[in-house]
Amino acid sequence: MKNAETQFAAVPQHDGKTRHAVARLLLERGPVTAAVVAEELGISPTAVRRHIDALVADGEATTRDAPRRTQRGRGRPAKLFLLTDAGRARFGHAYDDLAVAALRFLAQTGGEEAVRAFAQSRVDALVDRHRTAIVAQVTPAERAKALASALTREGYAAATRHVGVGEQLCQHHCPVAHVAAEFPQLCETETETFANLLGTHVQRLATIASGHAVCTTHIPNVQPSSAGLAGKHSPDDGGEPA
Template identity: 55%
Template sequence: MKFDETTLQPAETSEESTRQRVARSLLVDGPQTAATLAKRLDLTPAAVRRHLDALAEEEAVEQREPRTASTRGRGRPAKLFALTDQGRDGFEKKYDDLAVEALRFLSEVAGEDGVREFAERRAAFIKEGLDRIAAGGETDLSPAQVLANVFTANGYAASVRELPLINGHDAGEQLCQQHCPVAHVAQEFPELCEAETEAIAKLLGTHVQRLATIAHGDGVCTTHIPPGSSGSGEVSKKKEQVTT
């Protein structure tokens, strides 16, 4: 099952089939139970399970145990369904193998420093996207929301999750990337993920923590952004430039 890389629509037709809608929801919204999918897509639970079974036969979807037991009353907690690597392949760019070979060659001729420099240059898209948003005058967004817009524009299907208060104190936000266009490459070259995290920290002017990555087998790339993180970083400077 192949999808357009920019719109996440099916490659052969602009009208999503129900099965493709199920797969797309797992990509954009992350691992979910069948009941959650049914509610989100306005389908019957039986219809969702039928499509999940078909996707599982294609090895595009797998079942996972929930990380924390949910309170569903009696019985076992509902299983989560998530896209497999093969399922993500339908959304991935077609040149992963070429990119891996190129980075292997770069590593051979320039060493780890060469790979890291490449990763840092690639991560420059974050600052470039920030500059475009700042130029557009969008000053009401939180730093995490600004970054989510930048990552989404570059194919990461990013969103922001506000964390609940801890003992009455702000716990910050999580930047969640449901899709990673370089996940397969980053499995062998984690420098790509590290450079993105370092760029985020520099732009926000504070330490951020990468909690999970798709490249390491997690369902979502998650980065914790502490409260008050606009600080002295580039995000704060860009806001000041727009408002003055």
């Protein structure tokens, strides 16, 4: 029984490795047919189609018809498979390295203020299109929830929860965490902008960039001011920097 359980538990891991190998071949050789993938990997065409179908269902691969170079009858043209942008993302990008290099250059040529100006410009662009909907809310909890919804739409997987005398804004994903680990100005200006947008003092309790699992911001349960439309808070208002 133990051996059977061990074998059963190993199946998903084996499937995962095989699917990754299929995806890599689509990356390196695509557009390519399932038959070619099966031949290259030495596995059955049925197994290859199962993995490709899963990649397509997850939005990581797509299909196109192979061009007809010869008259081979009236059958359907062969299907070619290739990865989508989402599928290529599983193999990583050099975007973080490029962003860090660019900010290092900016710091060397323009100094601290240039980096902070860039960080402020970035977070302004992030929240400005949601500003009206957020400041239209009356209570801190409502504004925090609206901000969380806006951040989720921007890829931050955010949510709020009520704790004690306030709200906690939790961002479960940070697309720039690796860059912010070297340039905490990204986290600092984000915190300042949240305070300005919510119209109240906020405190950053934790960030993914500093090694925590979630970016957590405390929002006290006080009536927000009209500062969400204009005005800035000092850098110290952000609490613990990233």
